[in-house]
Amino acid sequence: xxxQPTVIRKHWFGxxxxxxxxxxxxxxxxxxxxxxxxxxxxxxxxxxxxxVVLVTVLAATVVTGYVYRLSFMAITDSQLEFTNWYxxxxxxxxxxxxxxxEDVNVKRGGIFAQILGFGTLLVQTAGTQNNLTMTMVxxxxxxxxxxxxRADAATAKVPYPVEPY
Numbered sequence: 218x219x220x221q222p223t224v225i226r227k228h229w230f231g232x233x234x235x236x237x238x239x240x241x242x243x244x245x246x247x248x249x250x251x252x253x254x255x256x257x258x259x260x261x262x263x264x265x266x267x268x269v270v271l272v273t274v275l276a277a278t279v280v281t282g283y284v285y286r287l288s289f290m291a292i293t294d295s296q297l298e299f300t301n302w303y304x305x306x307x308x309x310x311x312x313x314x315x316x317x318x319e320d321v322n323v324k325r326g327g328i329f330a331q332i333l334g335f336g337t338l339l340v341q342t343a344g345t346q347n348n349l350t351m352t353m354v355x356x357x358x359x360x361x362x363x364x365x366x367r368a369d370a371a372t373a374k375v376p377y378p379v380e381p382y
Contacts, residue, residue, distance in 0.1 A: 222291040222298075225360065227353040228335035232285055239278025246271045280305060290338075290351055297340065297364065299349045315371030317343045321364045323357050340364065 253259035325336035336357035
């Protein structure tokens with residue numbers, strides 16, 4: 218069939234949380250700098266240290282958001298591919314053919330996951346292969362049903378012809 222793979226990336230809510238936390242920490246540091254400035258307690262050394270910390274938090278927020286968006290799942294006609302990035306230099310790639318999938322499970326935790334429809338997808342595989350896991354998957358229930366139906370179709374056994382006596 219050779220169609221283009223369907224690529225599924227992590228939910229936008231996780232990126233929003235990363236950016237909000239990074240922004241809150243940067244706001245706290247900028248607020249400290251402002252308070253120290255108006256109290257005439259902002260020395261050059263303190264200014265340099267707080268500026269370096271502010272730039273470091275900004276860089277960490279940008280890199281964390283970038284790494285978060287790198288993770289994806291690709292659904293092809295013949296297999297399921299997971300690529301999970303943990304840091305800029307460490308990722309995990311797993312491939313599983315449809316016939317090797319035994320079960321597909323979903324875990325949801327928290328009110329935001331229920332409202333926004335994201336969760337953790339766990340694909341249990343046959344044999345010695347590791348199970349495939351991806352967090353913050355959007356529309357996780359519909360995806361689980363799609364993956365389970367593809368796995369069931371791939372493992373459907375053709376009945377042996379019954380020969381008459």
